[in-house]
Amino acid sequence: MDSFVIRVGGEAGWGIATAANLIAHIFIKLGYHVFSSKEYASQIKGGHNYHTLRISSKPLGADVDKVDMLLALDSVTVEKHTSYVVDGGMILYNDSIEIKDTKSTVTYVPLPITTIQQTLNEKNIANTVFVGAAIKSLNIEYDVLKSVMADIFNHKLQLLDILANAAHTGYDSMEKGVGIGLSAGEKSSLEFYNGNGAITKGALDAGITFHAQYPMTPVSAILHDLAKESINNKDLTVIQPEDEIAAINMALGASYAGSRAMTATSGGGFSLMVESVGLASMAELPLVIIEGQRPGPATGLPTKTEQGDLSFVLSAGQGDFPHVVIAPGNVQECYTETKRAFYLAEKYQLPVIVLVDTLLAESFSTIKLSNTLNIDFSQRFNIIDNANQYQMKNGLFMRYSEDNFLRTLPGTKNGIYTCAGDEHTNVGSITEDPTIRNGMMRHRMGKLKKIEEELPVPELYGSINADMTLVCWGSTTSAVMEVVNRLGTEGKSVNMVHMKYMCPFHTSSVHDILSKSNKILLIENNYTGQLGKLIMEKTGIHVNDTILKYDGQPFTVDELYNLIIQKW
Amino acid sequence: MVTLEEYNSTEKPTWCPGCADYTILTTIKKTLTELNIESHNAVLVSGVGCFAKLPYWIKTNGFVGLHGRSLPVAQGIKLANEDLTVIAFGGDGDGYSEGGNHFIHACRRNVNITYVVHNNGVFGLTTGQYSSTSTMGTKSKSSPRGSIEVSFNPIAVALASGATFIARVYVGNPSHCVDIMKKAVQHNGFAFVDIIQPCITFGKNHEYYKDKIYIVDEKYDWSDKSTAFLKALESDTGKIPCGIIYKK
Numbered sequence: 162m163d164s165f166v167i168r169v170g171g172e173a174g175w176g177i178a179t180a181a182n183l184i185a186h187i188f189i190k191l192g193y194h195v196f197s198s199k200e201y202a203s204q205i206k207g208g209h210n211y212h213t214l215r216i217s218s219k220p221l222g223a224d225v226d227k228v229d230m231l232l233a234l235d236s237v238t239v240e241k242h243t244s245y246v247v248d249g250g251m252i253l254y255n256d257s258i259e260i261k262d263t264k265s266t267v268t269y270v271p272l273p274i275t276t277i278q279q280t281l282n283e284k285n286i287a288n289t290v291f292v293g294a295a296i297k298s299l300n301i302e303y304d305v306l307k308s309v310m311a312d313i314f315n316h317k318l319q320l321l322d323i324l325a326n327a328a329h330t331g332y333d334s335m336e337k338g339v340g341i342g343l344s345a346g347e348k349s350s351l352e353f354y355n356g357n358g359a360i361t362k363g364a365l366d367a368g369i370t371f372h373a374q375y376p377m378t379p380v381s382a383i384l385h386d387l388a389k390e391s392i393n394n395k396d397l398t399v400i401q402p403e404d405e406i407a408a409i410n411m412a413l414g415a416s417y418a419g420s421r422a423m424t425a426t427s428g429g430g431f432s433l434m435v436e437s438v439g440l441a442s443m444a445e446l447p448l449v450i451i452e453g454q455r456p457g458p459a460t461g462l463p464t465k466t467e468q469g470d471l472s473f474v475l476s477a478g479q480g481d482f483p484h485v486v487i488a489p490g491n492v493q494e495c496y497t498e499t500k501r502a503f504y505l506a507e508k509y510q511l512p513v514i515v516l517v518d519t520l521l522a523e524s525f526s527t528i529k530l531s532n533t534l535n536i537d538f539s540q541r542f543n544i545i546d547n548a549n550q551y552q553m554k555n556g557l558f559m560r561y562s563e564d565n566f567l568r569t570l571p572g573t574k575n576g577i578y579t580c581a582g583d584e585h586t587n588v589g590s591i592t593e594d595p596t597i598r599n600g601m602m603r604h605r606m607g608k609l610k611k612i613e614e615e616l617p618v619p620e621l622y623g624s625i626n627a628d629m630t631l632v633c634w635g636s637t638t639s640a641v642m643e644v645v646n647r648l649g650t651e652g653k654s655v656n657m658v659h660m661k662y663m664c665p666f667h668t669s670s671v672h673d674i675l676s677k678s679n680k681i682l683l684i685e686n687n688y689t690g691q692l693g694k695l696i697m698e699k700t701g702i703h704v705n706d707t708i709l710k711y712d713g714q715p716f717t718v719d720e721l722y723n724l725i726i727q728k729w
Numbered sequence: 730m731v732t733l734e735e736y737n738s739t740e741k742p743t744w745c746p747g748c749a750d751y752t753i754l755t756t757i758k759k760t761l762t763e764l765n766i767e768s769h770n771a772v773l774v775s776g777v778g779c780f781a782k783l784p785y786w787i788k789t790n791g792f793v794g795l796h797g798r799s800l801p802v803a804q805g806i807k808l809a810n811e812d813l814t815v816i817a818f819g820g821d822g823d824g825y826s827e828g829g830n831h832f833i834h835a836c837r838r839n840v841n842i843t844y845v846v847h848n849n850g851v852f853g854l855t856t857g858q859y860s861s862t863s864t865m866g867t868k869s870k871s872s873p874r875g876s877i878e879v880s881f882n883p884i885a886v887a888l889a890s891g892a893t894f895i896a897r898v899y900v901g902n903p904s905h906c907v908d909i910m911k912k913a914v915q916h917n918g919f920a921f922v923d924i925i926q927p928c929i930t931f932g933k934n935h936e937y938y939k940d941k942i943y944i945v946d947e948k949y950d951w952s953d954k955s956t957a958f959l960k961a962l963e964s965d966t967g968k969i970p971c972g973i974i975y976k977k
């Protein structure tokens with residue numbers, strides 16, 4: 162066994178997320194890695210809601226099909242999830258539920274929720290009673306829970322009192338059990354983030370000063386967290402404008418005036434932004450755009466996951482225009498790549514899209530915030546405050562030069578130019594001169610080659626010269642990697658390539674790797690195999706063996722394992 | 730002292746000879762000069778239309794973005810650096826159709842910028858289709874039997890949306906334009922100026938406006954919103970009141 166899985170389910174509004182969060186932090190405190198995903202309907206109150214926690218000795222980023230311990234706050238949880246509980250597993254349930262068909266290989270433990278609520282004269286405490294009982298049955302000391310609760314509820318002392326009391330009662334109501342049977346790591350400095358949180362943290366560490374966003378699942382939390390941050394961060398302006406077109410154009414205005422600017426949305430909102438992405442490219446403005454994919458088209462499945470927007474974001478704009486598209490493969494990379502996005506945007510003055518999806522944006526992983534990218538964000542890249550040396554005869558600043566990427570900010574003496582969406586001369590004047598047009602196209606498009614040289618090349622993971630090479634990107638990467646490891650321990654010869662930089666694309670490295678592969682299998686969470694199409698376009702290599710999924714659900718490791726075995 | 734020359738560009742405008750946009754160009758230069766704003770501290774933001782080329786032809790910081798989107802850009806600039814004097818430009822097509830949503834919400838948001846709309850009642854750059862401010866029945870290439878839509882009333886919309894400075898001027902009275910424009914730029918909050926202008930190539934000429942345009946008299950109380958609403962609605966009946974219509 163490489164992970165211990167706890168699932169907690171109940172109705173929306175019952176504090177299921179809080180229970181999951183408490184359990185996660187207890188295990189993190191004990192030195193484990195935790196991966197936590199959630200599943201919910203597009204309904205605020207009353208829908209069935211569950212969180213799954215995978216506890217492990219090493220970092221993980223995907224779910225499996227088994228559950229070791231089920232915390233069932235309601236009968237729906239029992240009905241829907243009992244079949245996943247392993248032999249020898251345990252179901253803790255609210256004793257007011259009637260259990261119809263019991264599974265003989267599973268231990269059922271009723272918790273007297275109603276009695277406890279009456280005794281303590283409190284409602285809405287079932288979630289913490291369950292947590293208390295669960296950790297006792299896993300042989301964890303109450304003190305660990307107590308200190309985790311104190312950390313989480315440190316601003317709400319009265320609530321902390323009530324919840325701690327409830328958790329303690331739950332703890333006392335339970336027999337002490339055995340542990341989860343996995344060794345913990347050192348009690349290291351692991352942080353617990355979801356993709357949204359890691360992106361927000363990355364943006365802050367990169368010195369973001371302006372964020373404009375119109376709410377949209379799955380990335381609204383970025384807006385919420387930055388808005389909260391801006392209360393005490395005087396350098397950060399956060400605004401919720403009238404629509405996504407306003408959001409991106411405000412961000413472009415702020416960027417032009419010197420802010421480090423970002424916007425975030427999902428595919429629908431990004432559709433509205435498309436024309437302005439081109440403006441950023443043409444006017445050469447730095448901008449970070451977070452695109453959190455969910456299944457389309459139109460409103461699609463608003464709370465589910467899919468990798469369906471890759472082709473779209475790659476070609477989102479009229480004409481040939483330079484932009485960068487980065488697809489982080491896990492929560493750790495959401496952090497690092499957001500920072501990289503700010504750096505590339507500012508240095509090369511163009512839009513950088515960070516492409517994530519619901520699964521990545523909303524599931525939590527233990528990550529390290531250690532500086533994997535060595536960039537000093539206290540300095541500005543390619544911004545000058547003395548433009549005297551770059552004056553043209555007409556007294557304007559040579560903003561759009563073929564040789565460098567220097568810009569002034571408005572307010573700079575001798576730094577005047579026009580920031581232009583029309584084709585323009587080197588000072589930004591409107592022009593239709595074919596020679597200037599050619600030069601400007603080369604100047605703008607030439608950025609991609611330079612950026613490609615700065616980006617780490619894709620690497621092969623697993624055995625060299627393997628029988629099968631798995632190709633994937635984004636949120637499916639963790640599941641694929643786990644399958645590669647599992648197949649490896651079974652003696653199967655397999656490896657994988659995870660594509661992170663979609664534009665610019667490392668054509669020759671990818672061609673090198675894939676042309677040596679014996680059999681290539683493409684794995685994507687979409688209908689048409691969009692990465693496959695990109696690889697075909699760039700390298701000429703046609704990947705015709707695919708595992709594609711587009712039902713709104715992510716791959717579980719077990720599911721993927723079985724599908725790959727069938728392809729062997 | 731800032732001089733008018735400081736704002737002179739070496740580029741030559743390509744508007745039709747006699748276009749009212751030349752007058753607006755001069756109005757903006759005079760406004761900035763007379764308010765003693767140094768050219769590197771001003772930013773002119775526009776979208777797409779004939780009007781939108783104005784920033785190319787004044788020597789100051791310019792941002793010529795997309796059709797209908799000057800307002801969000803201008804607000805972003807001001808939020809990023811409040812020391813800049815930011816003037817956004819729109820056209821009746823650009824600002825009232827394509828960017829109509831931004832107009833409503835910029836009025837509500839009250840960011841300290843000036844918004845100037847070149848209202849010529851026609852899509853100039855796309856060669857003369859009727860626009861949202863064309864009078865009902867206007868015949869054009871895209872409305873050969875006459876437009877069937879009620880004319881958009883920007884002053885009333887700005888009032889209803891909470892703008893704190895609302896004015897209208899007629900390009901045929903350049904000194905009044907400069908006078909009002911200076912007050913708009915000095916206003917602390919979102920200042921909106923609708924400039925009625927002929928389009929000598931595709932739209933109405935000065936003759937058409939001559940008897941309709943008048944400047945509100947000195948007794949007019951622009952601080953009262955209900956009075957201002959009545960004034961705003963006058964343009965639906967044929968007369969076009971100019972001057973400050975509302976100021977908070």
Ligand SMILES: Cc1ncc(C[n+]2csc(CCOP(=O)(O)OP(=O)(O)O)c2C)c(N)n1
Nearest residue numbers: 777778779780796820821822823852853854
């Ligand atoms: C998104 C988009 N739609 C349409 C156009 C084409 N277009 C350019 S200018 C214009 C209308 C211009 O009219 P107005 O804003 O009134 O400015 P004017 O030319 O009259 O000064 C249109 C429809 C465009 N450039 N971008």
Ligand SMILES: [Mg+2]
Nearest residue numbers: 820821851853
């Ligand atoms: Mg017009």
